[in-house]
Amino acid sequence: MQRIINFVLRYRNAFLYAFFAFISLVMTIRSHSYHQSKFFNSSKWVTGSIYGTGSDVSSYFNLQEENHRLVEENQQLRKLLFNTPDDTITNSLDSTLVVYEVLSAKLIKNSFNSPRNYVTINKGKNDGVHQDMGVITTDGILGIVENVSNNFSTVQSVLNTKSNINAKIKGTEYFGSLIWDTKDYTVAQLIDIPRLVPLVVGDTIVTGGMSSIFPENVPVGVIKKYDLNASQSFYNIDVELFSDMANIKNVYLLENKDKQEIKELEAITIE
């Protein structure tokens, strides 16, 4: 017994190291396959407020560019508004008919270099944000809300090896999964599109209607290049993303009001 205690005391630093290394290894390996940790993420109060303060300062540097972008978007929306028949507009204002609720938020931490990117936004539970809301930018999709604290949330970006979003080729009903191979932050991959689908470089990819997170036809990107996968029956498509992931400031959060109903129904069906 004495010897065992002596042995442990002698190598106590090695044991301590093994202990710390074990904890961090478990966390690291968990982060490769499971959801982001509920307790340790940048949506929490301390991290969120520090990022918020940092972003308050740095947001002044690109105000002009951001304004320009917002005006351009307004212009597009105005165009849409003036070219839509009157009754559709009044109908869409009827709150019982609205399926997707839209919130706006500001990015306070961006990340696009690591294999598992998460961004942090400045809206949380108090503003009506909750898990699994879709997040889009002015140009295209960004990701899905993963963790929510009172005033901040973290978003799992499309640029995350765990991300898997339903997408399709615009104008058709052929859908596949949008994933990311970590190589280039401007390019994501669309897989599981069957071989018989006619493809052209430059075709637009939009979100599919199979998930209740994003509405159908939110722009994703354009086909950059495509080839057949190992089994020769499906395409691997490189999609150049519309959103410039390195330069995002204002984002929109989408909430599907029918989601609860859809989920309940699906749960019953599976049982």
Add this chain to the structure above:
Amino acid sequence: MNNTIIINILRFVLLVLAQVLIFNNLNFLGFINPMVYVIFFYWYPIKANKALFMLIAFLLGLTIDIFSDTLALNALASVSIAYIRPAIMRFCFGVNFDFQNFSFKNTTKLQRITFMALVVLIHHLIFYTFEILSIAHILLILKKVFATGIVTLILCILFSSLFSPKTE
């Protein structure tokens, strides 16, 4: 002694803030985000309690992980550096290191830079290996290690000459 504790706490906080607010957003050449906080392991007192050093290294890494949502990658790399730091020092500074009155003052600049380079190299190697965790991506790992490592090293050398510690 009290002074050392305060200085190290200050260093801890300032390095975390500098890392997460400035250096994590550099994106130099599109992918280089130097991990400047490793200079903490160069500045930390040499003859300190090793267990405490590992605990502090773990906390430093974990704090940065929480900020950058890379859970426990920085913690793993930092705690490993804390554990093997005496070995690296013995390798760089030779037998001098085992004397009681050893300090950075009686080492050459080349020795100090070698020491820093080794710390940065090992830290980045562990970080990127576990970040990607795939043999197929070994070239990507090496590219990231060397590109980021060189920038980190240059910044660390600049920092160490700017704020040379007096409490060694």
